[in-house]
Amino acid sequence: MTVLEQKLNELKExxxxxxxxxxxxxxxxxxxxxxxxxALAQKVxxxxxxxxxxxxNEIEDAAINLMALYQPEASNLRTIAMIIKINSDLERLGDxxxxxxxAAQFLIPRPAVKPLIDLPRMSEFAITxxxxxxxxxxxxDADLAYSVCGRDSVVDSLKDQITRELxxxxxxxxxxxxxxxxxxxxxxxxxRIADHATNIAEDVIYIVKGEVIKHGRGEPxx
Amino acid sequence: MTVLEQKLNELKExxxxxxxxxxxxxxxxxxxxxxxxxALAQKVxxxxxxxxxxxxNEIEDAAINLMALYQPEASNLRTIAMIIKINSDLERLGDxxxxxxxAAQFLIPRPAVKPLIDLPRMSEFAITxxxxxxxxxxxxDADLAYSVCGRDSVVDSLKDQITRELxxxxxxxxxxxxxxxxxxxxxxxxxRIADHATNIAEDVIYIVKGEVIKHGRGEPxx
Numbered sequence: 198m199t200v201l202e203q204k205l206n207e208l209k210e211x212x213x214x215x216x217x218x219x220x221x222x223x224x225x226x227x228x229x230x231x232x233x234x235x236a237l238a239q240k241v242x243x244x245x246x247x248x249x250x251x252x253x254n255e256i257e258d259a260a261i262n263l264m265a266l267y268q269p270e271a272s273n274l275r276t277i278a279m280i281i282k283i284n285s286d287l288e289r290l291g292d293x294x295x296x297x298x299x300a301a302q303f304l305i306p307r308p309a310v311k312p313l314i315d316l317p318r319m320s321e322f323a324i325t326x327x328x329x330x331x332x333x334x335x336x337x338d339a340d341l342a343y344s345v346c347g348r349d350s351v352v353d354s355l356k357d358q359i360t361r362e363l364x365x366x367x368x369x370x371x372x373x374x375x376x377x378x379x380x381x382x383x384x385x386x387x388x389r390i391a392d393h394a395t396n397i398a399e400d401v402i403y404i405v406k407g408e409v410i411k412h413g414r415g416e417p418x419x
Numbered sequence: 420m421t422v423l424e425q426k427l428n429e430l431k432e433x434x435x436x437x438x439x440x441x442x443x444x445x446x447x448x449x450x451x452x453x454x455x456x457x458a459l460a461q462k463v464x465x466x467x468x469x470x471x472x473x474x475x476n477e478i479e480d481a482a483i484n485l486m487a488l489y490q491p492e493a494s495n496l497r498t499i500a501m502i503i504k505i506n507s508d509l510e511r512l513g514d515x516x517x518x519x520x521x522a523a524q525f526l527i528p529r530p531a532v533k534p535l536i537d538l539p540r541m542s543e544f545a546i547t548x549x550x551x552x553x554x555x556x557x558x559x560d561a562d563l564a565y566s567v568c569g570r571d572s573v574v575d576s577l578k579d580q581i582t583r584e585l586x587x588x589x590x591x592x593x594x595x596x597x598x599x600x601x602x603x604x605x606x607x608x609x610x611r612i613a614d615h616a617t618n619i620a621e622d623v624i625y626i627v628k629g630e631v632i633k634h635g636r637g638e639p640x641x
């Protein structure tokens with residue numbers, strides 16, 4: 198293994214630490230909502246965002262240094278550029294988790310609009326997409342990346358179903374409108390997390406296959 | 420001017436062409452809603468997304484080639500990495516414009532919930548933030564970048580105001596719920612556009628000042 202390859206592996210390891218933290222934040226934010234755990238929501242809002250922002254800068258600096266010191270050839274440069282982009286995606290995941298935790302902080306002291314079944318399912322689904330998109334990057338596995346892109350429509354369906362239910366609640370009981378809107382925000386932030394996973398997977402396909410698939414976003418919202 | 424500097428300028432030029440297209444898509448999507456122009460909404464959905472996706476790949480390839488051929492030193496590498504990230508942000512702006520245009524397609528044939536005054540204002544504000552964030556990058560102007568970051572809270576206030584009004588409409592007239600939810604989607608997509616501008620501005624500050632400002636996102640949603 199060359200020194201560059203070794204350094205590149207170290208950089209990927211750090212990216213996966215970052216990914217683990219971002220995934221944990223998303224999982225915790227939804228858990229805080231489902232379990233009505235105000236302390237956990239507060240932990241997501243306060244502690245973790247700084248850590249993610251700090252890690253993002255560290256990883257980007259390390260990536261730039263790698264390029265400056267080892268002058269990698271085009272294929273490694275593409276991998277490093279990809280790391281910089283994924284890194285930026287992961288930082289935003291942290292932002293979405295914070296948004297969800299803040300919605301949880303609003304909802305926890307108030308009566309439930311409906312049992313939370315679809316949102317945890319959507320959350321698990323989005324996190325699995327994210328993990329798979331990162332795996333597809335590590336293993337240069339275009340098939341897995343295609344499968345991630347294909348799952349984007351399932352997330353959209355889940356979101357549409359949640360939207361329809363919430364619209365029904367809001368229409369039949371005006372007192373639920375503000376809480377239902379917050380639940381809608383949670384669903385939209387989860388959708389955005391799945392979008393990030395899809396973006397990563399599209400990039401993997403572009404690298405592996407040298408092929409651009411039509412970006413599968415822009416489906417009807419809500 | 421060295422060959423690298425010249426090539427870097429060319430790359431920036433292409434990024435600004437991309438930015439112009441993405442800004443135009445956002446402006447057109449909101450215009451289609453305000454003017455009830457179904458043809459314009461359709462144009463945003465169909466024509467422009469492919470063009471933006473194609474341009475994104477071209478710019479990224481050119482950036483990688485530049486790094487491979489000219490082995491720039493660290494500060495130019497950082498600029499190129501920044502171009503790759505902005506490029507990715509701009510592509511997603513196209514996605515948000517498509518989401519807005521699709522909401523417009525739902526709303527155009529239906530009666531108006533309320534006069535559209537805040538949404539066009541929010542759209543203009545977000546587009547100006549985006550233009551300024553790109554200018555701050557071109558001119559390495561940290562003060563302008565700081566000003567963009569500061570404006571993020573204005574966008575949040577506009578969104579909060581829109582949300583409150585829509586909640587009032589939904590609460591007092593259940594028949595408006597589905598249309599109000601679509602208008603909410605438009606506001607959230609505009610908020611996300613302002614977030615992209617803020618991300619770009621934060622990166623500019625990091626480059627220019629070698630300083631990380633606390634990411635001003637994660638404000639309460641809705």
